[in-house]
Amino acid sequence: xxxxxxxxxxxxxxxxxILIASANVPKALDWKNTLAPLxxxxxxxxWVYGWFIVIIIICFxxxxxxxxxxxxxxxxxGRWMTGMIFVFWTVRLIVQFFVFDAKPFLTTxxxxxxxxxxxxxxxxxxxxxxxxxFFPGFLSK
Numbered sequence: 015x016x017x018x019x020x021x022x023x024x025x026x027x028x029x030x031x032i033l034i035a036s037a038n039v040p041k042a043l044d045w046k047n048t049l050a051p052l053x054x055x056x057x058x059x060x061w062v063y064g065w066f067i068v069i070i071i072i073c074f075x076x077x078x079x080x081x082x083x084x085x086x087x088x089x090x091x092g093r094w095m096t097g098m099i100f101v102f103w104t105v106r107l108i109v110q111f112f113v114f115d116a117k118p119f120l121t122t123x124x125x126x127x128x129x130x131x132x133x134x135x136x137x138x139x140x141x142x143x144x145x146x147x148f149f150p151g152f153l154s155k
Contacts, residue, residue, distance in 0.1 A: 016086055017153045018085075018086045018142075018145055018146060018150060018152075018153065019082055019083060019086040021142045021145065021146075022078055022082040022085050022086055022142060022146060023078075023079065023082050024138075024142070025078055025138065025139055025142040025143065026075050026076075026078035026079035026082060027075070027079070028075075028135050028138065028139060029071050029072070029074050029075025029078065029139075030072075030075050031135065032071060032132065032135060033068060033071055033072065033075075035128060035131075035132055036068070038128075042119060042125060043119060045060075070102070074099050074102070077095065078099070081095075085146050085150075086146065086150060087150065088146075088150030088151060092146070092150075093146070093147050093150065096143045096146035096147045097143070097147040099139070099143045100140060100143035100144050100146075100147050103136055103139040103140045103143065104140050106136060107133070107136045107137065107140060110133065110136070116129060
């Protein structure tokens with residue numbers, strides 16, 4: 015059984031789970047009122063940057079689901095792609111721990127649990143894409 019292939023399919027699906035969770039962010043962070051004092055251009059840039067991140071996550075999830083077998087095989091291009099996704103999620107987790115201060119927004123049990131679950135999903139993504147990048151043959155046969 016190819017455990018890496020299974021993990022890659024789960025990671026591909028997890029990208030879309032992250033998007034479902036992130037759809038709650040504008041409401042949870044009250045973007046409408048929080049961004050209101052900013053100039054219109056800054057508000058627009060904030061939304062555009064958010065949408066670009068959404069598009070990247072959709073692309074990562076789709077590419078993983080479509081090319082999971084190639085990624086699991088450990089070819090050069092697949093390893094570069096999984097390496098890029100690995101770096102993306104690693105940087106995202108570092109930002110979560112050392113840049114973002116989410117505590118003021120974790121006001122309900124739902125948000126607290128959701129935040130912890132997302133952290134676990136980010137760690138899972140890092141592990142899967144590191145595996146596919148650096149050790150594609152490990153536990154894969």
